[in-house]
Amino acid sequence: MNTTRCHTYAWCVETGDHFEHYSPETVVTPPRKNMDPLASAYTYDLGYGPAVSFQTEDFTPEQARTKARELRTLADAIEVMADAVDAIRAEQPAGGAR
Numbered sequence: 886m887n888t889t890r891c892h893t894y895a896w897c898v899e900t901g902d903h904f905e906h907y908s909p910e911t912v913v914t915p916p917r918k919n920m921d922p923l924a925s926a927y928t929y930d931l932g933y934g935p936a937v938s939f940q941t942e943d944f945t946p947e948q949a950r951t952k953a954r955e956l957r958t959l960a961d962a963i964e965v966m967a968d969a970v971d972a973i974r975a976e977q978p979a980g981g982a983r
């Protein structure tokens with residue numbers, strides 16, 4: 886088996902002779918094991934130029950950046966929510982809200 890790394894792209898995980906290039910997939914894991922990932926993305930090139938795949942849809946670099954900004958906004962909002970819950974819990978006696 887030819888395990889030579891890809892000569893075309895540094896991000897490609899394929900080895901040996903190949904014409905379809907794929908990066909590792911990055912995923913947001915689901916809240917429960919039997920669910921699909923909440924989001925997934927990877928880069929690939931099937932010979933027509935590289936593209937970003939987000940949720941199996943082809944994105945241009947600008948579309949990918951737009952989606953990344955949305956996800957960053959969501960991530961920031963989730964952290965704010967978690968901080969708010971922490972602050973409320975810290976104020977309450979053991980036993981939680983009534």
Ligand SMILES: [Zn+2]
Pocket residue numbers: 891892893894897898899903905906907
């Ligand atoms: Zn490759």
